[in-house]
Amino acid sequence: MKPGRAVAGFLAVPFLLMVAGLLVIAALAGGLPSTSPVGSRLNAAFNGAQVPAEYREWVIRAGQTCPEVTPQLLAAQLEQESGWNPTVVSPVGAMGIAQFMPGTWPNWSEDNDGGGVSPYHPGDAIMAAARYDCALAKIVRGYIESGRASGDVQDLMLAAYNAGPNAVLNYRGIPPYAETQNYVRVIRTLMNKYQDVTPDIAAGTPFGSAVVEFAMRQRGLPYSWGGGDTSGPSMGFGNGAGVTGFDCSSLVQYAVYHASGGKLLLPRVSQAQVTVGQEVPRDFAAMMPGDVIGFDPYRNGDYSHIGIYIGNGQMVHAPKTGDVVKVSDLSESYYANATWSVRRYG
Structure with missing residues (x-):
């Protein structure tokens, strides 16, 4: 993570609340909408064989945190952030496989692997990255729904991870920063490595x-x-x-x-x-x-x-x-x- 990224202070919506939405299932009786075909981002199976074996189950588990953070997106993001290196420290001090900054890490960290909390523990860091992504997804979805930004929720989530949600809000979409635009583009490209699209x-x-x-x-x-x-x-x-x-x-x-x-x-x-x-x-x-x-x-x-x-x-x-x-x-x-x-x- 880069310095200056904002931290969202709320919890993800519990799973049971998402299930409650099933009470309005009848609205889908007409079938798939003709103006919104099923896209390859949804119709894609996770190719876990491409993930280093020691991190595979963590990526699968973290990829169930919210709908926007699929295992394939998270795997691409981790490769982009650290190249799957759990001990790397960036020149600006970002730590571990998910490259958390020291000031951001405590807000999302939990002891997921039972070995104490550390950004250098892959299980802790991978789960924390998913929690942070999901929080950002909720923020940018709110921007879109209120007309304050436009674009794909996942793209804006990735942009917010790189540049902070305030930058997404200020520019009403992906900020015009070369680093951020490249970050989103590279992760979208890397996702192809980690999924099989039908x-x-x-x-x-x-x-x-x-x-x-x-x-x-x-x-x-x-x-x-x-x-x-x-x-x-x-x-x-x-x-x-x-x-x-x-x-x-x-x-x-x-x-x-x-x-x-x-x-x-x-x-x-x-x-x-x-x-x-x-x-x-x-x-x-x-x-x-x-x-x-x-x-x-x-x-x-x-x-x-x-x-x-x-x-x-x-x-x-x-x-x-x-x-x-x-x-x-x-x-x-x-x-x-x-x-x-x-x-x-x-």
């Missing part, structure tokens, strides 16, 4: 069809317990440790998020995903492609599996450890004999 789905595609398409594109990826998020497949934990892929609920979260153009962030787990959206009868005549089916195999209220209906009595889902994302027939006894909760999000 072709866009055509604007105007019905929402349910887009949900199916985004999920079907993941066929063949491994099941990874705890893996996957809105950015794409990632390494899981427990039974998913060492496996990069999706579990059942992250596949649903990913497909719905991208089909909505980034407007809908579902809860992460299946038990919560079946509590939002519109309830649909368990009836193939009433169900539509893109509806989501939660399964309670023991009929005890535990919806432990979830998939996406694709029509013709079939679904696409991430079944279990050792399997892959695939299409299955809903007549299979495990699914047919379970209690269903069918939900429609658009």
